[in-house]
Amino acid sequence: MSGHAGLFAIVGARVIDPANGIDGERTVLVRDGRIAGVESPGALPSFDGVRGERIERIDARGLWLLPGFVDLHAHLREPGEEHKETIATGAKAAVAGGYTTIVAIANTRPPIDNAALVRFVKKKGEEADLARVLPAATITLGQKGEGLTELVDLAEAGAVCFTDDGRPVANAGVMRRALEYSRLVGRPIVAHEEDLGLAGGSMHEGEVSVRLGLRGVPGAAEEVMIRRDLVLAELTGAHLHVMHVSTAGSVRAIREAKSRGVKVTAEATPHHLTLTDEAVKGYDTNAKMMPPLRPEADRRAIVEALQDGTLDAIATDHAPHATVDKELEFDKAASGIVGLETAFALTLRAVQRGELKLTRAIELLTSGPARAFQLDAGTLTVGAPADLTLIDPEARWKFDAKKSSSKSHNSPFDGWEFSGRVVRTFVGGRVRFEL
Numbered sequence: 279m280s281g282h283a284g285l286f287a288i289v290g291a292r293v294i295d296p297a298n299g300i301d302g303e304r305t306v307l308v309r310d311g312r313i314a315g316v317e318s319p320g321a322l323p324s325f326d327g328v329r330g331e332r333i334e335r336i337d338a339r340g341l342w343l344l345p346g347f348v349d350l351h352a353h354l355r356e357p358g359e360e361h362k363e364t365i366a367t368g369a370k371a372a373v374a375g376g377y378t379t380i381v382a383i384a385n386t387r388p389p390i391d392n393a394a395l396v397r398f399v400k401k402k403g404e405e406a407d408l409a410r411v412l413p414a415a416t417i418t419l420g421q422k423g424e425g426l427t428e429l430v431d432l433a434e435a436g437a438v439c440f441t442d443d444g445r446p447v448a449n450a451g452v453m454r455r456a457l458e459y460s461r462l463v464g465r466p467i468v469a470h471e472e473d474l475g476l477a478g479g480s481m482h483e484g485e486v487s488v489r490l491g492l493r494g495v496p497g498a499a500e501e502v503m504i505r506r507d508l509v510l511a512e513l514t515g516a517h518l519h520v521m522h523v524s525t526a527g528s529v530r531a532i533r534e535a536k537s538r539g540v541k542v543t544a545e546a547t548p549h550h551l552t553l554t555d556e557a558v559k560g561y562d563t564n565a566k567m568m569p570p571l572r573p574e575a576d577r578r579a580i581v582e583a584l585q586d587g588t589l590d591a592i593a594t595d596h597a598p599h600a601t602v603d604k605e606l607e608f609d610k611a612a613s614g615i616v617g618l619e620t621a622f623a624l625t626l627r628a629v630q631r632g633e634l635k636l637t638r639a640i641e642l643l644t645s646g647p648a649r650a651f652q653l654d655a656g657t658l659t660v661g662a663p664a665d666l667t668l669i670d671p672e673a674r675w676k677f678d679a680k681k682s683s684s685k686s687h688n689s690p691f692d693g694w695e696f697s698g699r700v701v702r703t704f705v706g707g708r709v710r711f712e713l
């Protein structure tokens with residue numbers, strides 16, 4: 279991999295930068311790891327201050343140049359379950375998928391509930407030196423849903439958000455206090471919405487679960503908690519971010535709250551955008567995730583909400599599991615799938631099927647998530663970090679989960695054929711993945 283340390287220009291690519299309204303051929307100049315200019319083709323000599331310097335040119339004709347992707351939701355399993363993933367292997371899978379910034383979710387063993395652990399995640403990310411790894415911290419101590427963590431200390435140590443993901447915050451009073459404290463630090467409370475009294479099944483509760491004889495989780499398990507937390511977000515004026523939205527009812531609740539000015543952002547996963555509960559037929563445990571895959575009407579509602587802005591981001595919920603945790607009876611198997619290396623292809627597939635507009639799809643992977651968490655990422659604005667992803671839009675390829683950079687291979691998309699592929703990823707102007 280070449281370093282491209284000082285000064286270089288990427289020429290000939292179709293640049294798509296939704297935050298700046300750019301979609302067309304441009305020359306992108308990078309200097310000292312930051313975007314130094316985005317100019318019309320042929321304008322290279324006019325860049326200020328570079329006349330006479332030797333500029334390395336990277337020929338990117340036929341490719342798309344996008345801001346590096348931003349994932350608000352990746353489980354990296356370190357500390358505690360390094361046999362499933364480490365921060366380094368997760369960050370490697372990230373750059374292979376075109377991601378340059380990922381938020382490491384906090385439900386590790388132990389959970390990230392103190393400043394020392396936040397610093398540990400940050401340091402491991404820096405040592406890996408691949409994608410930028412931003413730590414999340416938990417809302418409650420030990421993720422027990424009772425005592426709050428020291429949100430101010432955690433934010434100072436580098437936590438970009440607070441989440442008990444993997445579990446809901448069951449007690450409304452605890453959630454209210456968390457939202458109140460989160461205002462002091464200006465970081466979102468990020469919610470896994472699941473009413474445990476309605477949960478406990480292994481797939482969506484509906485026609486398919488009845489046919490398969492599996493216990494289901496109704497959409498209501500998600501919707502009642504989202505509605506509760508929207509009420510609390512309104513009460514406190516705090517920023518609530520809703521993770522992995524999966525039902526039409528959830529979308530309606532968020533849309534209505536946004537229209538009234540409640541400070542809420544939300545994400546959906548590539549799998550909820552792609553698959554329905556029909557994928558569970560055959561009892562493939564790689565179709566088991568929480569929230570579960572839903573019926574087609576819900577999938578369509580998610581697509582519509584991603585397109586119309588009700589949902590702000592596509593987030594992977596990358597959830598590596600060892601084979602032994604997945605090769606079990608359906609109701610005993612672990613929930614979740616790896617997602618960093620297929621997210622872009624699945625998002626582009628939605629574009630190819632006419633479900634999402636291309637620029638909106640790119641926005642949902644870049645400036646959409648960055649804005650939701652107020653991160654300095656996801657754009658090609660001059661001065662921004664040169665985090666870039668090059669795509670070959672014509673490349674046809676087959677996802678082989680076994681060859682993934684992740685330590686785990688639990689994916690329902692193993693063997694799927696896609697067109698459009700990440701071919702190179704730059705982080706801070708340095709090549710961190712190359713096909």
Ligand SMILES: [Zn+2]
Nearest residue numbers: 443444470521
């Ligand atoms: Zn979750």
